Amino acid sequence: MINTREIMETIKMISEEHLDVRTVTMGISLLSCAGSDIDTVCERIYDKITHQAENLVKTAKSIETEFGIPIINKRISVTPAALVCEAIKDSDSFVKVAKALDRAAKTTGVDFIGGFSALVHKGATCGDNLLIDSIPEALASTDKLCASVNVGTTKAGLNMDAVKKMGEVIKKAAELTKDKDGFGCAKLVVFCNAVEDNPFMAGAFHGVGEPDCVINVGVSGPGVVKCALEKVRGADFGTVADTIKNTAFKVTRMGQLVAQEASRRLGVPFGIVDLSLAPTPAVGDSVAYILEEMGLEQCGTHGTTAALALLNDAVKKGGVMATSYVGGLSGAFIPVSEDAGMIAAAKAGVLSLDKLEAMTCVCSVGLDMICIPGDTSAETISAIIADEAAIGMINNKTTAVRVIPAPGKKVGDIVEFGGLLGTGPVMAVNQKSSADFIARGGRIPAPIHSLRN
């Protein structure tokens, strides 16, 4: 029998340190739903999702009860809709597809559905362009739908026409949801090097290299890491790294167990566990607090990037042996509005957009859930995307931008999203224009180190 100390350690992690499984995400291929008649395509999409994911929420809830582990979100990711709907010829029809996906999400009872997506890193097809044009309307007229667009890869370089367009799309999405402070933008991610098996929103989609249906799991646990580090205050960095690795191992083993159980009970193959540290706005569940526990007065000061680099690497090293298949984004997330410590640091003016950009070089993903002034120009947003995508392209990693130009809001104002999406202080952007740079268009060629063959 497992000893008392070990049992009580697990109980404490769950009851006091916010240990949870962030998401069980079912990936569903919609390639079989393709067609040229919009109503037929919508019907096929709705039927396939509601059939495949019929028992997803019920099964996840029973695992929650039996193992006593909270599973915060149940989600669905689908094949990028631009691929499924390539034969459809107008952007109004894409909004119908968005609504069909949203309806399917509501019927199955999941929290989010992702995959209203287009992959345009080298160029856009007619369907890709129509889907991208329809994103603002699609997000404004649905509740659970998430959209993403991949504008670059290390292999292909950056599609700067798409980067330009996404700045405009984000502005329009904010405008169409201005009654909710631009909430539509919280469900839209612009990627470089997007991955095909990501269980996290808003960027989840089911890649074309994936099987018909798959279960991916994203773990969480910033609170557990923070509490573990409290016990080694003042120790050297080797001890800090070891402590994080040990904790990440345990957290990931729990994710692996949940993934295997969900896969077995649903009769769907197990895909990957995403070795992630995903914060929530709850006090004590913050990635920023971990960095501060390492000895920084507040997240955002000098040393933050180094602390995050250590954390991100140790999480992966600890988690990798705990699961049979690693995938997704795997690393620490730094979504500003979803992390109590980041919110406080941004409010205090200690954490700036520039520092966040530096931090994205060493951790999972990118500029995430950042509110910027409502009067930020589309070109400036495009330039923010270009910078972030360049980091991803050159460093061979996934980067993303999810910014919310909150209509009518100015630097220092607060935007309330509620729930997991939290509260965002509006952060300053650089006031000098990038318009002529963005207006050039075309492609930034792939870097020399992409030539690996």
Added chain:
Amino acid sequence: MRAIITVVGKDRVGIIAEVSRILSENQVNILDISQTIMQDMFTMIMLVDVSVAKVAFSELSDALDALGKSMGLSIRIQHEDLFHSMHRI
């Protein structure tokens, strides 16, 4: 299936009796039991077999939770595999 029941709270007369009553009423067999005081808290751990239980796991969990609330204790029942997977390679 085997599960671990943990009871944490202020010590008092009749904790084991009350937990055991619910288990026996529901045909849940106790395989192992240990109790200790950790940081001034009464801590009891039971390994039980629920494979022939008369009720669904969720009902048993609810019954134990309700008992815990009525006695001012925290009582949980969790699948044994959780602890094995976290603490054993």
